[in-house]
Amino acid sequence: MADPRADGRAAAEVDAVVVGAGPAGSAAAWALARAGKSVVLLERGPFPGSKNLFGGVVYGRILDEIAPRWWEEVPVQRWVVRRSTMVMTPTQALTVDFRTQAWGRPPYNGMTVYRADFDRWLAGKAVEAGATLVTSTVATGLLRDEAGRIAGVRTDRPGGELRAKIVIACDGVNSFLAKEARLVPRTDPEHLTLGVKEVLALPREVIDERFGLRGDEGLDIEILGCTGDIPGGGFLYTNGDTVSVGVVLSLAHLGRSGRRPEEVIADLKAHPAIAPYLRGATLKEYGAHLIPEGGYNHMPALYTDGMLVAGDAAGMCLAAGIWLEGVNFAIGSGLAAGRAAARALDSGDLSASGLSGYRRELEKGFVLANHRRLRGAPDLVLSERVQRRYPGLVADLVEGMFTVTDPKPKPGLLALLKRAARRNDVRLRHLLADAVRGGRVFR
Amino acid sequence: MILRRRRGAATVDANAAPARAAAPERWGEVSFEDRMATVDFRVGERPHIVVDSDVCRSCTTRECVTACPANLFAPTADGGILFNYEQCFECGTCYQICNREGAITWTYPDGGHGVVFRHG
Numbered sequence: 001m002a003d004p005r006a007d008g009r010a011a012a013e014v015d016a017v018v019v020g021a022g023p024a025g026s027a028a029a030w031a032l033a034r035a036g037k038s039v040v041l042l043e044r045g046p047f048p049g050s051k052n053l054f055g056g057v058v059y060g061r062i063l064d065e066i067a068p069r070w071w072e073e074v075p076v077q078r079w080v081v082r083r084s085t086m087v088m089t090p091t092q093a094l095t096v097d098f099r100t101q102a103w104g105r106p107p108y109n110g111m112t113v114y115r116a117d118f119d120r121w122l123a124g125k126a127v128e129a130g131a132t133l134v135t136s137t138v139a140t141g142l143l144r145d146e147a148g149r150i151a152g153v154r155t156d157r158p159g160g161e162l163r164a165k166i167v168i169a170c171d172g173v174n175s176f177l178a179k180e181a182r183l184v185p186r187t188d189p190e191h192l193t194l195g196v197k198e199v200l201a202l203p204r205e206v207i208d209e210r211f212g213l214r215g216d217e218g219l220d221i222e223i224l225g226c227t228g229d230i231p232g233g234g235f236l237y238t239n240g241d242t243v244s245v246g247v248v249l250s251l252a253h254l255g256r257s258g259r260r261p262e263e264v265i266a267d268l269k270a271h272p273a274i275a276p277y278l279r280g281a282t283l284k285e286y287g288a289h290l291i292p293e294g295g296y297n298h299m300p301a302l303y304t305d306g307m308l309v310a311g312d313a314a315g316m317c318l319a320a321g322i323w324l325e326g327v328n329f330a331i332g333s334g335l336a337a338g339r340a341a342a343r344a345l346d347s348g349d350l351s352a353s354g355l356s357g358y359r360r361e362l363e364k365g366f367v368l369a370n371h372r373r374l375r376g377a378p379d380l381v382l383s384e385r386v387q388r389r390y391p392g393l394v395a396d397l398v399e400g401m402f403t404v405t406d407p408k409p410k411p412g413l414l415a416l417l418k419r420a421a422r423r424n425d426v427r428l429r430h431l432l433a434d435a436v437r438g439g440r441v442f443r
Numbered sequence: 444m445i446l447r448r449r450r451g452a453a454t455v456d457a458n459a460a461p462a463r464a465a466a467p468e469r470w471g472e473v474s475f476e477d478r479m480a481t482v483d484f485r486v487g488e489r490p491h492i493v494v495d496s497d498v499c500r501s502c503t504t505r506e507c508v509t510a511c512p513a514n515l516f517a518p519t520a521d522g523g524i525l526f527n528y529e530q531c532f533e534c535g536t537c538y539q540i541c542n543r544e545g546a547i548t549w550t551y552p553d554g555g556h557g558v559v560f561r562h563g
């Protein structure tokens with residue numbers, strides 16, 4: 001199809017342009033290409049993944065749709081067989097550690113990856129399916145036709161208008177396309193966290209020994225109580241010959257806290273429960289990226305006439321305390337967006353009503369079903385008591401249980417609980433209310 | 444183990460109980476300059492973020508100074524902000540928390556420029 005451009009030359013129009021070759025964009029482009037549509041996948045970085053940073057674990061089940069036996073080709077660091085949840089105070093740590101060998105063999109569960117490798121691999125799948133990947137190109141805004149309908153994107157290439165029947169915005173947490181279309185507010189620090197991470201080099205054998213791993217087995221530690229006055233959490237993931245350590249910090253609180261992000265990581269790394277793991281490690285890469293944490297209650301409209309939004313751009317990241325799943329949710333929403341766009345292209349109705357199947361598909365699938373079920377989690381997990389008081393309460397309770405009090409008899413559990421609650425300034429009725437709320441939120 | 448900071452006090456664990464016996468073990472700590480030297484930047488000619496120091500002078504929060512993970516906002520003696528775009532993660536933190544309309548003009552670097560994570 002040809003379309004006259006302002007300068008008189010004919011500019012080709014494609015069926016779809018997908019902005020952002022992160023997991024959401026590559027999945028959307030793959031789905032469109034598989035449906036036989038012409039699709040351009042735009043990426044501002046020099047290669048897919050170059051701008052992207054995360055903690056470290058991709059849950060690959062959703063990849064079954066894209067490549068059967070993907071585990072034979074995906075650029076993996078380690079397969080997660082150990083998952084630990086750690087609750088800490090400055091001098092205490094309680095860890096719940098789970099291990100299963102089932103996660104260490106096909107079809108696997110979670111894997112640590114570097115985004116520079118993983119995103120490039122996934123974009124390659126879209127290209128194999130027939131999408132055209134264009135890197136080093138920023139989509140600078142939306143193109144509109146005479147009637148004001150979205151008709152493609154402007155880019156920072158000379159003469160860089162890209163006409164398309166439909167635009168899929170997969171441009172990540174800052175999505176300026178979703179902002180331009182007025183689907184999301186320009187700023188929203190209340191529902192964003194800043195993730196900062198260090199990649200630390202350690203010899204493979206040392207990682208194996210310290211974390212009880214063999215071969216390509218990996219460990220994932222999620223940490224609560226390590227961010228002081230700033231609501232958030234921490235993580236430690238093992239890669240082949242590096243360990244990723246980082247923290248996630250509430251944007252609404254970080255700036256006022258007086259503590260710089262790298263200081264919060266430094267304190268986590270110096271914690272007596274973490275420091276021995278890192279002895280001798282050297283810094284290989286430092287970085288930062290935002291995370292949308294609003295969840296179901298703060299999701300924007302997911303489409304408008306001529307445009308769909310997927311992945312972090314639509315707040316699809318599941319950040320609910322012990323879960324931090326963004327990549328699989330980005331892929332799931334990207335696939336759904338690509339399919340919805342393909343159906344709309346077939347029917348010829350690219351208006352919002354023609355695209356409404358997108359939301360319905362997401363609600364039926366894991367993406368919005370999980371978000372809906374866990375919609376109370378972000379508020380609860382980032383609440384003052386869960387962040388500031390319960391780690392100490394739990395740690396004091398366990399310390400009391402295991403501190404031998406001879407010659408006095410062991411105190412009863414209720415006495416210990418009362419003491420721990422008093423020390424950490426927790427009222428038992430609040431604890432009970434939060435337990436009920438937690439039961440409801442995570443049911 | 445030497446720990447240097449670009450600004451402010453030396454190593455402090457804000458959470459540390461004063462009675463903690465041994466000094467904490469610290470690994471992988473480097474100066475902020477060395478920290479940023481671990482990251483690749485393909486610096487473009489156009490400053491993709493511009494900070495209007497005059498607007499900053501009336502700012503009461505200055506959250507950018509604490510929150511920017513690349514530590515690019517430096518307060519100046521006359522109450523303004525000195526900003527250099529070159530080693531920016533393009534994370535968006537600064538414009539999200541900025542207290543003054545018009546202080547920060549924020550765009551992405553031109554295609555292919557800016558931060559390039561080797562691991563991410």
Ligand SMILES: Cc1cc2nc3c(=O)[nH]c(=O)nc-3n(C[C@H](O)[C@H](O)[C@H](O)COP(=O)(O)OP(=O)(O)OC[C@H]3O[C@@H](n4cnc5c(N)ncnc54)[C@H](O)[C@@H]3O)c2cc1C
Binds near residue numbers: 170248
């Ligand atoms: C510290 C941290 C830890 C995390 N840990 C995990 C984890 O362990 N597991 C997990 O599953 N998730 C995790 N996440 C979340 C996960 O990284 C995101 O949810 C996921 O990357 C979202 O994918 P996406 O494709 O929507 O967006 P992105 O990955 O951000 O991709 C967006 C792409 O769009 C490109 N782009 C943006 N604007 C433009 C434009 N105008 N023109 C052209 N290209 C553009 C970008 O360069 C980028 O490649 C973590 C996030 C952070 C920050």
Ligand code: SF4
Binds near residue numbers: 542
């Ligand atoms: S928060 Fe905004 S206005 Fe205040 S000092 Fe920083 S950039 Fe300037």
Ligand code: SF4
Binds near residue numbers: 511512534
């Ligand atoms: S985008 Fe992030 S790294 Fe860049 S100046 Fe703003 S806060 Fe700092």
